[in-house]
Amino acid sequence: MKLFKNVKNGFIEMIFGPRWTYIATVRSFLQNFLSITLADNKWADVISMSASELLENAVKYASEEGTKISVEHNKDENRLYLTVENFSTPENCKTLKDEIDRIQKGDPQEIYLQKMQEAALRTDGGSQLGLARIRYESSASIGAEVEGDLVRVIVIFDLK
């Protein structure tokens, strides 16, 4: 995390240990930050909920300490970029990429309903609903990049 010059857009970056208790704190901070940055409480709520879901995944499926979250509002594009990075296993990275692929290709409402029906049958404590929920509630575009054991999930919210 390097300090840089010429910050034109609303921007925040945080690194924290994968402790569940920090997620609510980060969510609450982001909600306040976004309310100021976007001057729109509805988007602030949706994006902070999305961040919370991504961070929950990062904590649940991380292989090492350390989670990084960044938010950047590009005023020219009227888009907001939410990025969460953590370390994970190759198996979890593959599962994540497959999951994002399925969610991005389908109709958001249809996919979310399917995921809810699947969740009813799950007995492993996970819900696997978070990404489908983000897509359904925000129409955001979700992508993932993997570099070695580092996985980066990028969610782009079109604020137009």
Added chain:
Amino acid sequence: MNKFGLSNVVTEKANVELVDIANGVKVLFNGDIDVQNPEPIFVPFFEQIHANMIAQNVKYVELDFSKLTFLNSSGIKTLIKWITKVTPLPADQKYNFKIIANSQITWQETSLKMLSMLAPGLIEIEVK
């Protein structure tokens, strides 16, 4: 105490209470449900309500989320598990849900609307 004799579920940040109403029962959700694994906390409570609804032939339950400020997807899953227990029941054991959502809390209208799609005809939504 409510007609099912069930105690409230209380976590660090949430309180879920069952109360009697004229035509059935009401579940009041308060606070934030954002624990890592809410299933061991909430699923047994919902299962007891479900069992009592059938045993005592109660046909109506209101789920009032108007004071619930946050619900993570694991929490949504606990509600899905409850609702999907009702759909396969024979007609004489089925009961109806009414979901009460708060229009001031952004996630509620969208997330809670989806729950009604799991059990068409059994769930009504009121947005206040």
